[in-house]
Amino acid sequence: MTRFQKYFSAFLxxxxxxxxxxxxxxxxxxxxxRGFSSWLPAPNWEHALLSGNGTMGAMVMxxxxxxxxxxxxxxxxxxxxxxxxPIDQASRLPEIRQLIMEGKxxxxxxxxxxxxxxxxxxxxxxxxxxxPAFDVNLQMAASNVEKYKRMVDFETGEAKVAWxxxxxxxxRKVFVSRPDSVVVISIKGTGKINGSLSFARRPVEWSQWExxxxxxxxAQAAAKDNWLTYRSEYKKRWKxxxxxxxxxxxxxxxxGSAKAVGSQVQVQDADQVLLLIKISxxxxxxxxxxxxLQQYLESMPQNYETLLSKHSxxxxxxxxxxxxxxxxxTGSGLYSETIxxxxxxxxxxxxxIEKQFDAARYNxxxxxxxxxxxxxxxxxxxxxxxxxSDFTHDGNVEVAIxxxxxxxxxxxxxxxxxxxxxxxxxYRDNAKRMFGTRGIHVPSHTSTHGWDNHFDPIWCLSLWxxxxxxxxxxxxxxxxxxxxxxxxxxxAYPFMKEAALFYEDFVTIGQDGKYVFNPSYSPENTPSNxxxxxxxxxxxxxxxxxxxxxxxxxxxxxxxIDKEQVKVWKTMLTKMPDYQVAEDxxxxxxxxPVLKDNHQHRxxxxxxxxxxxxxxxxxxxxxxxxxAAMVVEEHMKFRREENGGEMVxxxxxxxxxxxxxxxxxxxxxxxxxxxxxxxxxxxxxxxxPGSLFNMDLSGGYPSAIMRALAYAEPGLIKLLPALPPDxxxxxxxxxxxxxxxxxxxxxxxxxxxxxxxQSGKKQQVEMMLPKEIASVKTVAGNAGKVGTxxxxxxxxxxxxxxxxxxxxxx
Numbered sequence: 001m002t003r004f005q006k007y008f009s010a011f012l013x014x015x016x017x018x019x020x021x022x023x024x025x026x027x028x029x030x031x032x033x034r035g036f037s038s039w040l041p042a043p044n045w046e047h048a049l050l051s052g053n054g055t056m057g058a059m060v061m062x063x064x065x066x067x068x069x070x071x072x073x074x075x076x077x078x079x080x081x082x083x084x085x086p087i088d089q090a091s092r093l094p095e096i097r098q099l100i101m102e103g104k105x106x107x108x109x110x111x112x113x114x115x116x117x118x119x120x121x122x123x124x125x126x127x128x129x130x131x132p133a134f135d136v137n138l139q140m141a142a143s144n145v146e147k148y149k150r151m152v153d154f155e156t157g158e159a160k161v162a163w164x165x166x167x168x169x170x171x172r173k174v175f176v177s178r179p180d181s182v183v184v185i186s187i188k189g190t191g192k193i194n195g196s197l198s199f200a201r202r203p204v205e206w207s208q209w210e211x212x213x214x215x216x217x218x219a220q221a222a223a224k225d226n227w228l229t230y231r232s233e234y235k236k237r238w239k240x241x242x243x244x245x246x247x248x249x250x251x252x253x254x255x256g257s258a259k260a261v262g263s264q265v266q267v268q269d270a271d272q273v274l275l276l277i278k279i280s281x282x283x284x285x286x287x288x289x290x291x292x293l294q295q296y297l298e299s300m301p302q303n304y305e306t307l308l309s310k311h312s313x314x315x316x317x318x319x320x321x322x323x324x325x326x327x328x329x330t331g332s333g334l335y336s337e338t339i340x341x342x343x344x345x346x347x348x349x350x351x352x353i354e355k356q357f358d359a360a361r362y363n364x365x366x367x368x369x370x371x372x373x374x375x376x377x378x379x380x381x382x383x384x385x386x387x388x389s390d391f392t393h394d395g396n397v398e399v400a401i402x403x404x405x406x407x408x409x410x411x412x413x414x415x416x417x418x419x420x421x422x423x424x425x426x427y428r429d430n431a432k433r434m435f436g437t438r439g440i441h442v443p444s445h446t447s448t449h450g451w452d453n454h455f456d457p458i459w460c461l462s463l464w465x466x467x468x469x470x471x472x473x474x475x476x477x478x479x480x481x482x483x484x485x486x487x488x489x490x491x492a493y494p495f496m497k498e499a500a501l502f503y504e505d506f507v508t509i510g511q512d513g514k515y516v517f518n519p520s521y522s523p524e525n526t527p528s529n530x531x532x533x534x535x536x537x538x539x540x541x542x543x544x545x546x547x548x549x550x551x552x553x554x555x556x557x558x559x560x561i562d563k564e565q566v567k568v569w570k571t572m573l574t575k576m577p578d579y580q581v582a583e584d585x586x587x588x589x590x591x592x593p594v595l596k597d598n599h600q601h602r603x604x605x606x607x608x609x610x611x612x613x614x615x616x617x618x619x620x621x622x623x624x625x626x627x628a629a630m631v632v633e634e635h636m637k638f639r640r641e642e643n644g645g646e647m648v649x650x651x652x653x654x655x656x657x658x659x660x661x662x663x664x665x666x667x668x669x670x671x672x673x674x675x676x677x678x679x680x681x682x683x684x685x686x687x688x689p690g691s692l693f694n695m696d697l698s699g700g701y702p703s704a705i706m707r708a709l710a711y712a713e714p715g716l717i718k719l720l721p722a723l724p725p726d727x728x729x730x731x732x733x734x735x736x737x738x739x740x741x742x743x744x745x746x747x748x749x750x751x752x753x754x755x756x757x758q759s760g761k762k763q764q765v766e767m768m769l770p771k772e773i774a775s776v777k778t779v780a781g782n783a784g785k786v787g788t789x790x791x792x793x794x795x796x797x798x799x800x801x802x803x804x805x806x807x808x809x810x
Contacts, residue, residue: 032153043380049159053176054369055376060159062150067138074370077128090436105532109460127447130389140195156312167191177311183277198264199230223260239802243285248293254400272690321408326350348675359683363698372416377695384579390447394523397648400699408736426450439502440468464521468499469544483740527595537591585628599634644673646688652700659722668724712737751809758795771809780804
């Protein structure tokens with residue numbers, strides 16, 4: 001051996017020792033401080049570990065030697081059904097209305113279906129389905145596994161798999177970068193890395209092949225040098241449709257070698273492997289984007305930590321905006337499988353609630369960006385997802401986004417507004433063609449376009465008129481939370497006006513001088529004395545219209561415009577049907593004596609007035625609040641029989657309502673249900689107990705918890721309005737409240753409450769506590785002379801300065 005060879009061998013030994021020393025200092029099996037661990041690979045894709053940047057999603061199965069990472073893209077909706085111009089339902093509206101007035105609801109519900117067949121719809125049409133991009137297959141030399149753990153770090157967005165086998169200890173990490181918009185996969189270990197990397201089409205079930213063959217022209221995976229490519233072309237095309245998509249991966253090795261063999265890149269004796277992937281939808285498939293994608297990936301840093309540092313700053317700031325502490329140190333290190341088993345058998349612990357709160361927020365943050373979350377967020381492993389995994393606007397998407405403002409991430413809600421603003425021209429067509437009105441109509445289901453193409457004689461959602469008004473409420477709520485006047489003037493108010501314009505033309509005058517909402521629909525319930533969901537004067541429809549008109553008036557007055565239009569809206573409010581209470585004391589779901597309530601149902605649509613900001617009609621009328629509480633009581637009987645039951649977003653909405661009713665006991669019961677039965681081992685959420693991957697609860701769960709701890713409207717802040725009785729001590733940090741107030745910190749311990757507030761403007765607020773106030777002490781800042789009376793304290797918040805208060809309750 002030459003002198004050079006001796007020195008070089010010594011150098012390699014030193015490098016190996018240094019590498020081992022680094023691994024000795026860092027425990028690859030350590031659970032993240034804010035994250036979770038699992039002791040088993042995912043049994044199917046619904047239990048995968050999740051990562052996402054709001055545009056691309058990654059689902060990590062967690063198998064050491066034969067790994068699959070399913071990739072998704074927010075725009076990959078398979079063009080299965082050409083968008084059709086809305087049917088001329090307006091020409092049949094007099095017929096529909098007459099049949100409803102005659103009590104012939106089934107016949108009325110059949111008319112839109114009949115009209116759709118006349119106009120060539122050919123049957124029941126669904127939204128274009130959300131489909132996976134492709135699988136990344138990572139195979140390594142097999143050996144007996146001696147130790148294993150898979151994890152997600154909520155703060156960095158990493159999904160990790162760590163194991164020890166006969167070759168050494170290895171860690172595989174995956175994240176999807178927000179700033180760089182790439183999927184990053186790293187493999188490192190104490191031993192050499194030998195294996196292969198490839199792209200492949202997501203497996204197709206036998207029952208899905210007809211669907212695949214009818215809609216997908218080709219799917220090709222290839223490898224060349226250190227590059228992987230995947231190209232898929234769609235069969236059906238129309239103006240503006242997606243024609244296919246492409247994905248490119250760059251394999252970077254440190255040490256060893258990498259070469260293309262067939263459709264794989266094979267790696268031999270590498271110390272580290274880095275795989276960078278980018279997916280791009282293609283609206284002109286004849287012009288491949290592969291070369292451009294390769295050039296982009298070549299411009300990326302070739303260091304995992306450099307890429308992670310950029311991403312974790314952006315993602316981490318979003319995630320760390322809020323923190324919940326219920327004192328749950330005991331049990332915080334349990335595996336997700338253990339958590340799910342324990343909570344199914346007993347009430348959820350403080351540690352479980354904290355972890356689920358973080359997991360749910362992580363899921364929604366990771367799924368929001370290009371679009372708001374669809375039914376599956378941004379993920380999916382099936383070619384035929386339930387309900388097409390579309391955007392369902394009669395409750396699902398609203399619950400999914402419900403936590404974004406309060407958790408102080410208003411920038412994420414812009415994806416929701418962008419989605420709707422892009423579809424305004426479709427919504428105008430809907431209003432004109434289906435109802436003969438001006439303004440806009442948001443249908444119940446959308447994905448790639450905004451036309452209402454969904455007609456069914458039973459689920460007669462084309463008769464539901466509340467979509468635009470409900471959507472408009474989030475535009476206005478964004479203003480209430482942020483005080484962004486430019487947004488109010490340029491985006492919120494114009495959308496709200498168009499939604500209100502619809503009602504000016506749609507409502508008719510009844511014999512009592514009040515407006516009649518006909519047709520009407522209360523999602524997705526059937527009156528107990530009817531065989532059809534088609535209806536008259538659904539309470540929800542009236543509530544949405546009233547809220548919209550009030551918000552339009554307030555916005556116009558804030559902007560000092562449209563004085564004459566304000567008079568029109570004020571007059572309309574005087575003609576709205578009065579809310580009614582049934583013989584059993586419950587608020588009626590339909591404001592007519594003809595239709596009877598049906599409490600045996602998942603939805604509580606007629607409590608819409610208590611979903612978010614409390615309707616002033618209820619706030620000022622104890623009898624209506626009592627009637628709403630009776631609805632909750634009746635629906636809870638149904639839910640208790642099913643121990644929570646299916647359609648979890650209905651439970652979340654119920655918790656929103658009970659929190660606003662200051663019903664702490666029922667809110668606690670609902671949160672406990674939500675914690676016990678609807679979680680995968682990958683800390684994703686279900687639609688039903690133990691089944692159907694769905695992200696509604698990931699939005700609704702933290703929202704329910706935050707609403708139990710704080711409620712606000714301009715000039716009013718309620719602290720701990722529905723505090724679960726078992727939460728004797730705790731703390732939450734970082735909430736954003738209506739009125740442009742940040743709740744920097746809220747801590748409670750028995751009758752002692754400490755709160756830190758910062759207002760974006762100088763304002764007087766009333767602060768309410770759950771019990772009578774004994775004393776209020778200003779610890780820091782200047783809140784002026786604080787006056788107290790009963791449960792309330794009045795204080796003056798300065799602009800942009802923290803105020804810390806120590807409050808004792810009796």
